[in-house]
Amino acid sequence: MVAHVLRLRIATMIGALRGDRRHAIRVSIGLVLLVVATVVGALAVLSLADASETAIAAVLVFAGSAVTLGFFVAPLVTGAADPLDPRRFAVLGLAPRPLAAVLALAGLISVPSLVLIALSMCAAAAWTAQGASSFVAVVSAVAGVVTCVLAARVSMAVAALVLRERRSRELSGMFLVGILVVVVPVGVFLASLEWRGQVPPQLSEAVAVLGFTPVGAAWALPSASQPAAVVWGAVVMLATLVALAAAWVALVTRALTTTERPVAVRERGGLGWFAVAPGTPGGAIAARSLVYWLRDRRYLVNIVVVPVAAVLAVVPLVVAGVPFEIAVLVPVPIMALFFGWLPHNDLAYDSTAVWMHLASAVRGSSDRIGRLVPMLFVGVPILAIAIPVAVALHGRWALLPAMVGVCAALFLAGLGLSSITSALAPYAVSRPGDSPFQQPQRAGSGAMAQGLVLLGSILAAGPALWWGWLALTRDVSFAVPSMWAGIGAGVVVLVLGVTVGAAVFQRRGSRLMEFAEST
Numbered sequence: 111m112v113a114h115v116l117r118l119r120i121a122t123m124i125g126a127l128r129g130d131r132r133h134a135i136r137v138s139i140g141l142v143l144l145v146v147a148t149v150v151g152a153l154a155v156l157s158l159a160d161a162s163e164t165a166i167a168a169v170l171v172f173a174g175s176a177v178t179l180g181f182f183v184a185p186l187v188t189g190a191a192d193p194l195d196p197r198r199f200a201v202l203g204l205a206p207r208p209l210a211a212v213l214a215l216a217g218l219i220s221v222p223s224l225v226l227i228a229l230s231m232c233a234a235a236a237w238t239a240q241g242a243s244s245f246v247a248v249v250s251a252v253a254g255v256v257t258c259v260l261a262a263r264v265s266m267a268v269a270a271l272v273l274r275e276r277r278s279r280e281l282s283g284m285f286l287v288g289i290l291v292v293v294v295p296v297g298v299f300l301a302s303l304e305w306r307g308q309v310p311p312q313l314s315e316a317v318a319v320l321g322f323t324p325v326g327a328a329w330a331l332p333s334a335s336q337p338a339a340v341v342w343g344a345v346v347m348l349a350t351l352v353a354l355a356a357a358w359v360a361l362v363t364r365a366l367t368t369t370e371r372p373v374a375v376r377e378r379g380g381l382g383w384f385a386v387a388p389g390t391p392g393g394a395i396a397a398r399s400l401v402y403w404l405r406d407r408r409y410l411v412n413i414v415v416v417p418v419a420a421v422l423a424v425v426p427l428v429v430a431g432v433p434f435e436i437a438v439l440v441p442v443p444i445m446a447l448f449f450g451w452l453p454h455n456d457l458a459y460d461s462t463a464v465w466m467h468l469a470s471a472v473r474g475s476s477d478r479i480g481r482l483v484p485m486l487f488v489g490v491p492i493l494a495i496a497i498p499v500a501v502a503l504h505g506r507w508a509l510l511p512a513m514v515g516v517c518a519a520l521f522l523a524g525l526g527l528s529s530i531t532s533a534l535a536p537y538a539v540s541r542p543g544d545s546p547f548q549q550p551q552r553a554g555s556g557a558m559a560q561g562l563v564l565l566g567s568i569l570a571a572g573p574a575l576w577w578g579w580l581a582l583t584r585d586v587s588f589a590v591p592s593m594w595a596g597i598g599a600g601v602v603v604l605v606l607g608v609t610v611g612a613a614v615f616q617r618r619g620s621r622l623m624e625f626a627e628s629t
Contacts, residue, residue: 119216122193141221148225155232159239164314166240167333170233171317174254174329177226182261185269192266196365206363214358217259230255237332246332253328253347260354267361271368324350391472395480399456403484408459412452413488417496420444436582438503439513442496446517447567449489450524454563456481457622458536468619474612478529482608485525493517512578512589515596519571522600526607527566531559533615536625570603571596 128134158166185192194213217223230251237247321330321339327346334340383400387393403409420441427437457464467477497517501510537559568575574596581588615622 119194119219144221144225148228151229152232155229155236158236163240163333166236167330168313168317170236171320171326171330171333172313174233175320175323175326178254178258178261178325178329181222181258182265185262185265192270194263194266195270196267196362197270200366204366206366207359209366210359210362213362214260214263214355217263218255222262223255223259226258227255233329240332242332250328250331253331253351257324257328257347257350257354260351260358264354264357264361267358267365271361271365322346324353390476391470392476392480395467395472395477396483399481399484400487402459403488406459409484416445416448416452417441417492420448435504439500439509439582442493442500442513443516443520445496446489446493446521447524447564449485449493450521450567451528451560451563453481453485453525454528454531454559455536456528457532458538458625465623468623474533474615475608477615478533478608478611481532482525482529489521493521506586508586509578509581509589511593512574512581515574515589515593516571516578517596518593519574519596519600520567522597523570523603523607524563524567526600526604526611527563529607529611530614531563533611533618533622535559536622566603570599574599 155170158169161169194216196209196213199209218227234244234247234251237250238244317326317330317333320326321333321343324346327343327350331340331343331347334343383397384394387397387400403413423441423444424437427440428434497513498510501507501513535558574592577588577592577595581592
């Protein structure tokens with residue numbers, strides 16, 4: 111069976127060259143370019159043998175971690191068909207574990223895997239030239255390759271069993287946003303470093319942390335100098351391999367024993383966010399809210415205005431004489447504050463559509479949580495990108511934990527308080543189809559609700575703001591307490607706000623329906 115599957119795998123790879131003339135030419139040119147890039151990469155890795163041990167560790171561990179993460183994420187984003195899908199072998203009656211081992215072995219025979227194997231061999235040679243143990247270098251290279259292959263196998267199996275039936279442009283967009291959230295901060299971090307012919311200490315610290323994570327443990331093993339570091343690195347590496355192998359066997363077993371969904375159900379279209387969200391009341395409300403937030407111009411104007419207004423706030427500060435390195439930190443907390451404030455009246459934007467929630471007797475917690483999903487979907491990526499950019503412009507990365515804590519407190523506390531006010535004190539807004547800048551006459555309760563959310567968010571973030579200020583003006587050691595205080599306060603206020611808001615929503619159902627009908 112092993113030989114037969116391997117022959118099928120090789121035949122599949124060769125079959126990619128078949129087809130019309132244009133297709134064969136395109137594939138051939140792509141392979142030539144890939145070979146050239148692999149040779150150049152191999153020479154670059156081998157040239158690290160003349161670099162310092164710190165430099166080779168920084169390059170190989172950082173690059174290896176990125177490659178491992180890419181092997182896991184790429185199948186989820188692209189959704190390409192897996193030629194080694196375990197479901198194709200279901201009719202043969204094979205045992206799950208032997209089949210899982212054979213398919214994992216066949217996963218080594220692919221273009222990305224072959225390129226990775228070549229570069230890993232060069233990395234092992236470079237480590238050996240640096241004086242590292244040849245045995246440890248080879249073990250590191252083999253473990254790195256196996257980790258990548260198993261990660262890709264697991265990712266493809268998850269995409270085939272779970273995502274294929276519910277794949278849509280919305281789901282692909284979520285994955286791309288997630289990648290953007292990771293890539294942009296990392297790019298900003300690397301671009302802000304001062305190299306000056308040597309590895310910056312910040313990068314060395316980041317590499318040391320990656321060495322104890324599942325994505326970087328295998329690649330960092332040769333760089334460990336202390337016995338304790340070697341032991342912990344080996345433990346993390348082995349634990350990662352065991353976890354991936356167990357997940358792969360479990361997924362193969364499920365694929366062989368689970369009946370595939372009918373094609374008519376799998377290929378249905380037009381559901382958009384409803385096909386992505388869980389099939390629960392909260393998931394349905396989240397999907398409907400996402401449709402509103404991402405298509406209704408009343409919502410879109412609010413989303414666009416917040417970052418623009420926050421950035422413009424820097425101008426008067428600089429004109430007033432505030433140093434630029436301090437003024438540049440102000441817009442991000444302002445964005446976090448107003449992103450948390452935006453849903454404070456989202457129920458009013460529903461107009462009469464709120465009757466669907468009330469008539470179906472949906473639980474208040476489902477309504478409150480579902481309505482917060484759009485703001486989390488929009489606010490978290492923007493803040494994740496804006497925070498490292500602001501810290502990079504400021505120039506002191508030691509303040510990053512303080513910025514995270516302050517923004518987390520303002521954002522999460524705002525969402526929690528908004529969950530209460532949107533059900534307790536909704537006020538009239540422009541109706542669907544009207545101009546977002548057209549505001550109807552309303553009583554004073556609206557201003558009170560807005561003020562309470564803003565003031566409550568600032569009060570909840572008070573400890574984080576205070577420690578963040580001390581980290582900025584006195585000692586950066588206050589940055590870590592600021593982070594934990596901000597995250598803790600934000601989470602507590604968010605949970606309490608959703609709980610209280612859910613109770614208010616259920617008790618005020620008739621009042622809310624009356625409000626919707628009268629506005």
